[in-house]
Structure formats: structure tokens, C-alpha cells
Amino acid sequence: MSDPSPTRRGGRLRRACDLCQQKKIRCDNGKPECENCRLSGYHCTVTRRSPPIRSNTKERLAEAKSRIRELEELIIAQKDLQIPCHGDGSASSFGSLSSGYLEDPHDVGTTLAMFQMHIALCGVGAAGSAERYSFCSLIHQRTGCDFDVDRFLQGLPNASGIPNSRDPGKTTSQKWPSQLLVQTCIHQFVKTGLYSVFPIANVEVLQTLLNQHILDHKTQRAHIADLACLIAFTALVTELHRLEPAFSDTDPDCYLRAALSLLPRLLMEAANLRTLETFTIIVTYLLPIGHTRTADSLLAVAVRILYSLGGNRYSVIREAEGGHLRAIFWHCYSLDKELAIRFGRPPLINDIDCDLRLPDNYISSWSHDHFFHRPLSSRILLYTSDLRLALIKSKIYALLYSDHGRAQPEARRLQYIRELDEELNDLKSSFPASCWPDVFATGDAPDYTFHDLSLRGVNLHLEYYFCLGKIHGASNAYSLTSPHSWSFLPSSAELFYQESRTMLLYISRIRQFLNWHTYWIHAQFILTAVVSLFRYLITSPKAHTFIRDLEILENTAETFSDLDRESRATRRFAPFFFTSCFTRKLIFLAKQSLRQASGG
Known part of the structure; x- marks a missing residue:
């Protein structure tokens, strides 16, 4: 062989030739060539390889310590949030942000879960609850049909034909807003007077923070609340003004996820006003897109702060x-x-611990600004709803739906119902006569009466009817399991069912306000009215209003069928389809109750 002989056992060099190594066969190390090479006719060679470098224990320990130091420095860098500021369209790495999870409000599975939650709150009850048993038992008794609510709802996604395009990456993607975008949002907030409706961010302080370049990774470590507040504020403004050309390329959900990713560290810091603003802004963002339970939990944190x-x-x-x-x-x-009155849960804020004097610059009750489009001024507080109505809602829960209120004698509860009805009527009377809900909630109201109506005005009208229903709905044994216990005092029953009719008539007149941005704001109002009117139909199939009430439900179903068809031109919104199908199912069952009552 041309190379030195390989080693043998016992410490001497021994190595197979190249051919034997390639074929992975035993080499006899013969000279000048091994037997395998000689028989194959190959030149027998042995390629010398450098022995592996073996470090001793001390060297390996030093290397491990060095690697640990590198990892520690990386963790510190992550905690300091040294993140480069970038534009809205860039795809910069967010390795130093923890995952900010936010489900896509258009995802079919997500919207179905939200829809099921709202259905449970509308008199149908959650799966396995006594209220659900009562609802289904009543249907079986009055129609002879078995209605498995959950099974029906679970089949809606397939029936809709909407593909389930859940993208895990989309629910965790985040963006860090640029300095310019935050500045644009501050300018827009001031210019439009949004503080009047959403007094949840002090833009003068935010401007000061922005001028300090706290979004710049080159500056010193900033207070997390300052960072989170700026990002959450940007998310809210870009969402509210998503149709403005200046915000056409923004991604509000991604900004919100960036803010959500900061919440764990925000909770560990001493709370200040920016911390409160951050949580309040996030809650305000989440509620209209259907994340009600998450928003409710974060509101609890905001209230403690x-x-x-x-x-x-x-x-x-x-x-x-x-x-x-x-x-x-x-x-x-x-x-x-x-x-509190939507979920039937105790309020987070106890009135007895609070000074409930209204703000000095709160708009007067007789003003048209509550209902119609007017330029907003940051010097006057308007809020998203009437604060006096919020005070009535507090009393509705405390006197009628709290454990203490439910335990009161029937005579006392009826007294509360009369007093609250009177107080709600007094509030309505304080509004300009042209703004009363009754003016709009009729089938023959002229279209021009809705022309200048604002979304806030629509919300106030719907909240008024919802409160009216909650007041008079409390006079029945709503929580009892027996279907025979669905009984009112005659006056309350009439007002309760009339409220459901009026609510649905009103909904049919405000189609221009119904879209995926507002659906979850109104969903519980609509579904509660649908379920309540359905209950009346199957318990009173011989009533003289049966045909008219059935037409109201059919018009409601058709309204949402139209909205579903229209949404296909852009991005289809599954809850429109869900609402239409659920309402049509109840219509079918109501007709069955009429046949059974007629002996058919």
C-alpha cells in the first residue's frame, strides 16, 4: 500500500482502506494491498484523516458558561423590548414580543362560538342548563318536535358553504406602529373630537410621550404602560377610521395583538393612568368585534385600577x-x-362605593346630539350611551336580577317594576319629542326620519327597548325549569311582548346600520327579541296577533338573508347566515305549534 499501515488493536494504528470503508466490509490490511482490492483490481489506498480534537473537561465547562451568558444577554434584550420601529407594511421580526393572541372575527368557527354564547344569553340557556331544558321542553310540548339547539347550530357552518380558513399565523401576527402613524392617529382623534364619545385617552400626554420617541429602540427602556397605551390607542383609532385614506393600509388587529402581548408585563408594574387607559382602550376595541367575555375580564382589571x-x-x-x-x-x-344586565352577572362597580355625580360637561338630556349626526367637540362629553340610562341599568340588575332582588316578596318586586318603568319613561320623555324611540319603531315611519340618525342614536333606542324588556321580563318565573311557569302579570306580559315586536320592527328599518362592524353590538338585542316573540307564538298559537307576529319574524329572517347575500360581494360574514337560519327554524316550529293547536 502507498500509505503507512493502519493500526492494530492494543493501541497500534489500524485503519481500513478506502475501498473497504466505502463498501463497509472487513479489511485485512494486507501489504502492498488488501485482499479485497487485489481481487477487485483496485489500487489499495488509505486516506489519512486528522484525529478529532478532544477538549478537556475545563474547556467544555468554559464553553458552556460562555453560551449561558449569551442566552442571558438575549433574554435581557427581549425584556427591554429593544424593537426597531418600522412602517405598517414591513415584516420586521417580533421575537422579543410574546404572542398576542386575537381570534379572527371573520373566522367561521370563532363566530359560531360567539353566536352560541349570545343564543345562551337570550332565553335559550347554555347547553345542559335548566334554562335550556325548559326551553326545549316547552318546544316539544307545544310543537311535538325535538329541537337540539347545539346540534342545529353546529351544522350551520357546513350549511353556509363558507370555508373554514382559520390561519394560526393570522391570529398571532403583530405589528409595531410607526412614529408617523401614531402621530396621524393623534391628529385624527383631535380633529374629529372623538374624546367626546371615547374619553379614554389623554392625547396631550400621548403627544408628549411620542415626542420623547419612546417607540424608538435606541432610547432608554420606557415604562411599559406608555408603550402599550400608544399602541392600543393606534389600534382603536385605525379601527374606528378604517375607511379614511390615511389608514387604508393599516392593520388594527395586528397593532392590538402587539398591545395584548405587553399585558403580562403591564400587570407586574405599578399601575398608573396610562395603565388604566390601555386596558380601557383594549376593552373598547374588543366589545364591538364580539370578544365580549375577554373584554369583560379585562374590564375587571380596569375597574380595580x-x-x-x-x-x-x-x-x-x-x-x-x-x-x-x-x-x-x-x-x-x-x-x-x-x-351586567346582558350577562346577568353582578356588576364590577358597586354604586354605594362611588360618587355618581355626572360630569359637569356632560351633554344635556334634551339635546338632539344624542341621536343625530353633529360635529363632535372634545369639550363636551357625550359617551357611547346615555349615562342616565346606565344608572337605570344598575338599578334593574340590583332590584330585579341580583340574588337579593330575586329573594324579595312578589309585591315588592312588582313595586320595583313599576318604579323602574316610570323612571325609564321619564328618561324617554326628557328627550326631544322627535327623538323618541316610538317615533322610529313603527312600520309606517317615513324613511326620512332615519336619514340623519346616528349610530349612537340607534344604540340608544335599542338599549331603551332592551331595558324595557328586562324590567317587565322580571315579573315572570324566568329561571324556573317548568315550561308551564312562563307566565306574567297581564300588563307586564303585554309590554314585554310588545317590546319584542317593536325591537324587530325597528331593526327592519335600520338596515343601513347593520354590518359586520355593528352586528355584535346589536346581536343580543335582536336574538332576545326573536326568542321572546317565538315563545309567545308557541304558547299562544290562537292569539289574534299570531299571523302578524309570524310576519315580523319572517321579515327579520329575510333582512339577515339579504345582508348575507350582500356580504358575499366583499367578505362573507357568517353570523348573518346564522341569524337567518336560526330565525327560520323558530318560524317552522311556530307553524308546527299552530298545526298542533288546530288538531292538524
């Missing part, structure tokens, strides 16, 4: 940013009381 900062006391207005803190208090108060 609100108490710790003294926002429940009127005297706080004498402190720095005290007036702004009180403005946030009333925003949270209004949201809390709304969710």
Missing part, C-alpha cells in the same frame, strides 16, 4: 388629570352596567 387611582371619587378632579380620570370612570361604569 380605577379604584386604586381614586376614580370612583368626585374629589379626584382636583388632582392632575383628575377630570380625565373621572371621564374614564363613567366610560367604565357604562360598560359595566351594560354587561
Whole structure:
């Protein structure tokens, strides 16, 4: 062989030739060539290879310590959020942000879960609950049909034909807004007077923070609340003004996910007013897109911070940013009381612990600004709903739906119902006569009456009817399991069912306000009215209003069928289809009750 002989066992060099190694066969190390090479006719060679470098234990330990130091430095860098500022369209790495999960509000599976939650709150009850059993038992008794609500709802996605295009990456993608975009949002917020409706961000302070370039990764580590507040604020403004040319290329959901990813660290820091603003802004963003339970949980955090900062006391207005803190208090108060009567849960804010004097710059009740489009001014507070209505909602829950209220004698509860009905009517009477809900909620109301109506005006009308239904609906044994216990006092029964009719008639007249951006705001109002009127139909199939009430339900189903067809031109929104199908199913069951009552 041409190379030195390989080693043999016992410490001597021994190595197979190249051919034997390639074929993975035993080499006899013969000289000048091994037997395998000789028989194959190959030149026998042995390629010398450098022995592996073996480090001793001390060297390996030093290498491990060095690697640990590198990893520690990387973790510190992540915690310091040294993230390059980038434009909206860039795809910069967000490795230093924890995952901010936010489900796609258009995903079929997500919207079905939201729809099921709302159905459960509308008199149908959750799966396995006594209320669900009562609902299904009543249907079986009155129609002879078995209605498995969950099975029916689970079949709707397939029936819709909408592909389930859930993209895991889309639910976690985040974007860090640019300095220019945040500046544009501040300018838009001031120019449009949005503080009047959403007094949840002090733009003067935000402008100061932006001028300090806290979004710039080259600056010193900033307070997390300052960063989170700027990002959440950007998400909300770009969502509210998504149709503005300046925001056409923005992605509000991605900005919100970036803000959500900061919440774990935000909770670990000492809370201040920016912390409160961050949580309040996120709650305000989540509620209209259907993430109601998540928003409710985050609202609980905001309320705790609100108490710790003294926002429940009127005297706080004498402190720095005290007036702004009180403005946030009333925003949270209004949201809390709304969710309390929707969910039937105890409110987070206890009235007895709060000074409930309305803000001095709150708009007067007789103003048309509550209902019609008017230029907004940041000097006057309008809010998303009437604060006086929020106070009534608080009383509705406390007196009629709390454990204490339910335990009261029937005579006392009926007294509360009369008093609350009178108080709600007094509030309605304080509005300009041309703005009363009754003016709009008729089938023959002229179209021009709806021309200048604002979304806030629509919400106020629907909230009024919802509260009216909650007041008079409390006079029945709503929580009892027996289907025979669905009984009212005659006056309350008439008002309750009339409220359901009126609500649905009103819905049929405001189609221009119904879209995927507003659906979840109104969903519980609509579905509650549908279920309530359906109950009346199957329990009173011989009533003289049966045909008219059935037509109201059919018109409601057709309204959402039309909305579903129209949404196909852009991006189809599954809850329109769900609402139409659910309503049509109830119509079918109502007709069955009529046949059974007629002996057919």
C-alpha cells in the first residue's frame, strides 16, 4: 500500500482502506494491498484523516458558561423590548414580543362560538342548563318536535358553504406602529373630537410621550404602560377610521395583538393612568368585534385600577388629570352596567362605593346630539350611551336580577317594576319629542326620519327597548325549569311582548346600520327579541296577533338573508347566515305549534 499501515488493536494504528470503508466490509490490511482490492483490481489506498480534537473537561465547562451568558444577554434584550420601529407594511421580526393572541372575527368557527354564547344569553340557556331544558321542553310540548339547539347550530357552518380558513399565523401576527402613524392617529382623534364619545385617552400626554420617541429602540427602556397605551390607542383609532385614506393600509388587529402581548408585563408594574387607559382602550376595541367575555375580564382589571387611582371619587378632579380620570370612570361604569344586565352577572362597580355625580360637561338630556349626526367637540362629553340610562341599568340588575332582588316578596318586586318603568319613561320623555324611540319603531315611519340618525342614536333606542324588556321580563318565573311557569302579570306580559315586536320592527328599518362592524353590538338585542316573540307564538298559537307576529319574524329572517347575500360581494360574514337560519327554524316550529293547536 502507498500509505503507512493502519493500526492494530492494543493501541497500534489500524485503519481500513478506502475501498473497504466505502463498501463497509472487513479489511485485512494486507501489504502492498488488501485482499479485497487485489481481487477487485483496485489500487489499495488509505486516506489519512486528522484525529478529532478532544477538549478537556475545563474547556467544555468554559464553553458552556460562555453560551449561558449569551442566552442571558438575549433574554435581557427581549425584556427591554429593544424593537426597531418600522412602517405598517414591513415584516420586521417580533421575537422579543410574546404572542398576542386575537381570534379572527371573520373566522367561521370563532363566530359560531360567539353566536352560541349570545343564543345562551337570550332565553335559550347554555347547553345542559335548566334554562335550556325548559326551553326545549316547552318546544316539544307545544310543537311535538325535538329541537337540539347545539346540534342545529353546529351544522350551520357546513350549511353556509363558507370555508373554514382559520390561519394560526393570522391570529398571532403583530405589528409595531410607526412614529408617523401614531402621530396621524393623534391628529385624527383631535380633529374629529372623538374624546367626546371615547374619553379614554389623554392625547396631550400621548403627544408628549411620542415626542420623547419612546417607540424608538435606541432610547432608554420606557415604562411599559406608555408603550402599550400608544399602541392600543393606534389600534382603536385605525379601527374606528378604517375607511379614511390615511389608514387604508393599516392593520388594527395586528397593532392590538402587539398591545395584548405587553399585558403580562403591564400587570407586574405599578399601575398608573396610562395603565388604566390601555386596558380601557383594549376593552373598547374588543366589545364591538364580539370578544365580549375577554373584554369583560379585562374590564375587571380596569375597574380595580380605577379604584386604586381614586376614580370612583368626585374629589379626584382636583388632582392632575383628575377630570380625565373621572371621564374614564363613567366610560367604565357604562360598560359595566351594560354587561351586567346582558350577562346577568353582578356588576364590577358597586354604586354605594362611588360618587355618581355626572360630569359637569356632560351633554344635556334634551339635546338632539344624542341621536343625530353633529360635529363632535372634545369639550363636551357625550359617551357611547346615555349615562342616565346606565344608572337605570344598575338599578334593574340590583332590584330585579341580583340574588337579593330575586329573594324579595312578589309585591315588592312588582313595586320595583313599576318604579323602574316610570323612571325609564321619564328618561324617554326628557328627550326631544322627535327623538323618541316610538317615533322610529313603527312600520309606517317615513324613511326620512332615519336619514340623519346616528349610530349612537340607534344604540340608544335599542338599549331603551332592551331595558324595557328586562324590567317587565322580571315579573315572570324566568329561571324556573317548568315550561308551564312562563307566565306574567297581564300588563307586564303585554309590554314585554310588545317590546319584542317593536325591537324587530325597528331593526327592519335600520338596515343601513347593520354590518359586520355593528352586528355584535346589536346581536343580543335582536336574538332576545326573536326568542321572546317565538315563545309567545308557541304558547299562544290562537292569539289574534299570531299571523302578524309570524310576519315580523319572517321579515327579520329575510333582512339577515339579504345582508348575507350582500356580504358575499366583499367578505362573507357568517353570523348573518346564522341569524337567518336560526330565525327560520323558530318560524317552522311556530307553524308546527299552530298545526298542533288546530288538531292538524
